[in-house]
Amino acid sequence: MQEQLAHQEIYYQDVISRQDESRALWHDIKKYMLAMENLVSKNDQSEAQNQLTTLKNKFSNLEQLVYTGNSIADGILNYGSNKAQSLGISINFDLWLDTELNISPVDLYIIIGNTMDNAIEACDAFPAGQKQSISCTLRQKNHVLLYEISNPIPQVSVKKAGDIHGYGLENVKECVNRNNGFISVKTENDTFCVSITLNV
Template structure:
């Protein structure tokens, strides 16, 4: 048995698991048993790998890279709540950085071949330093709320870089001249470092592109909300003017007409008109507009809408931002309670109040079924995908963050809670 080959591969496995683990730690985990699954797979995978390498001997050089990639990918799949594309993307990162360390270790073994203790000490310090540096920087910076949103183009580009890295290994193993190994190793290290650097720059470019697309969508929604608010304000004002005129006309008819049936008919008409004459009075014109608009729909749909709100607390907010928050939140609540068959449970509670130095906006409604939350802690929509799919709550959260606040959502005891906390004297984000 070649103990030198065995120990080298055992060390390389330690390097691979170190980088895989450091990339997996910041990610959202699948469940609470991820540690036991990771330990079990690391042990079983290592044993299988070592057995295969010892059986293949020198031929194992060609199967090591895909085996390392597979070992890392399986651990990501077992531990983290990632899509298949993101699992492969993370495995690329772990193996590319591991390969970089492998080449440093090979270079060190060449210079310190007769001093094993010093070699082990230097390699250990190098590994700990690189793993700690990666764990405190890129492994923590790159995920978005504990996950990766890897698309086909980003994954393809990453796999191309991984292939280039493997091609460099092949060139070094087959065509590098034995008389000039130091130059070959230096060139190989430079290629590995180049691949890792380009991989990080590529991630930053795709991340910025995704942010630009989301901001463009938010701006489009903002403009739509502005137009909808203006239309709603004009429509409600027109309805109330017409209702006011109709009430006076009905009273005039009552004065000139006789007969009990006629009087009963006129009272029924007046009662119907009175439904549209009920305006929300919160002290904030924008909030009154959106609440009145939604209450008309609730009235027609058999939904009870309760509101306890001090609208004066919202005077600092832009009218369209205010409409965005309450319009999206109430639309979601109405959609949710409309699916409940028991009409007595179709209730929406709207609360706006101050608590210490914070402004609290809370909307509560029952839910018909259990909700599933995604990696951003937002409920997964059951609506068919469209251009604005899933942007309602994201738009609310973006608006809250614009004023220095934050949004939380939860499903508890058969109800959905949307809660926003905003500072009473907010400072808007630059450029907001």
């Protein structure tokens, strides 16, 4: 519960920070546009391109916040996304949720938190400069929630082969069974994949 609260606090602080950034950006956007128009009129294409790149980067930073409308899921996903980003690992999200899910927040943390931590740990085991990406799907259709996360398997790991995802996975399986769900864990083409279906 303390970890859940910490994740939510980080998420809400991130939301507030990005709202402030967004307001500041919209306040200054006309200045950026006028500056670029002036540079183009003076045929200073190089500096105009620099200004455009700066503006794109500012918008890109705002887009990094994961938003599904469900605050619990958002807190978990953003925590994992920020953790991965700090290690040079990208997560490709495919998300669609209702604002309310009929599942315990603690169970949601166990399922998503453990599997995402394991995927990040696996990608971080790759050599520097070769960090891999993670695919994460969390989609709800009617009362069915599909969660799937996959990552490449490192050839060399601090853990024994096949053991990189051992930590917490048994807790995940127990949690899925407690919620009358289905879990599939498989390795194929050097990719480790966990697929979970829950009735929510």
